[in-house]
Amino acid sequence: MDIRQCRRCRKLFNYVGHFNCPACVHELDDIFTKVRNHLYDHPQADMVSLCEASGAEEEDVLGWLREGRLILSGDATTMLVCENCHAPIQTGRYCDACAAQMRSQLAETAETLGGKARPTEKAAGQPGQTARPTPSKGVWARKFTDIRGGDR
Numbered sequence: 001m002d003i004r005q006c007r008r009c010r011k012l013f014n015y016v017g018h019f020n021c022p023a024c025v026h027e028l029d030d031i032f033t034k035v036r037n038h039l040y041d042h043p044q045a046d047m048v049s050l051c052e053a054s055g056a057e058e059e060d061v062l063g064w065l066r067e068g069r070l071i072l073s074g075d076a077t078t079m080l081v082c083e084n085c086h087a088p089i090q091t092g093r094y095c096d097a098c099a100a101q102m103r104s105q106l107a108e109t110a111e112t113l114g115g116k117a118r119p120t121e122k123a124a125g126q127p128g129q130t131a132r133p134t135p136s137k138g139v140w141a142r143k144f145t146d147i148r149g150g151d152r
Contacts, residue, residue: 031056032064043073066093 003012006021008028013021020028034054039045042053051058064070065080071091072080081088082095084102089095094102 028060031060032069035061035064036070039070047079065091068092 002015004015006013006024007019008024011021018025035056038053047058068091082098083093084098087095
């Protein structure tokens with residue numbers, strides 16, 4: 001069991017993948033919905049009016065933008081910039097040019113170290129997602145037996 005302290009309310013909770021306790025995660029989801037709805041109704045809103053109208057903290061909104069959960073409209077890109085070249089962006093951490101440059105540098109490094117670089121082709125299903133490798137036989141195909149010896 002992994003016990004951690006919530007980043008938001010400082011209560012102890014059982015860590016299951018979020019850095020906030022379940023109550024704060026639920027509260028943040030509600031605030032995210034308010035922010036998203038406000039941005040749908042007012043796409044040109046600035047950070048101050050967005051935070052006042054939705055009750056969100058500025059750092060939460062910036063975090064959702066960096067995660068890709070929110071995308072700014074064309075005119076509102078001044079509040080989010082690329083971490084590398086400081087160009088205005090709509091979502092994420094890097095602009096398309098810097099992301100492409102980093103991908104090529106990582107592929108070069110992987111080749112020089114003797115590994116194989118991942119393909120940069122996009123999957124047909126979702127934009128921005130690479131195809132996942134298919135599991136081969138072995139660990140994935142193995143049947144697990146429970147303590148009593150029967151098949152699961």
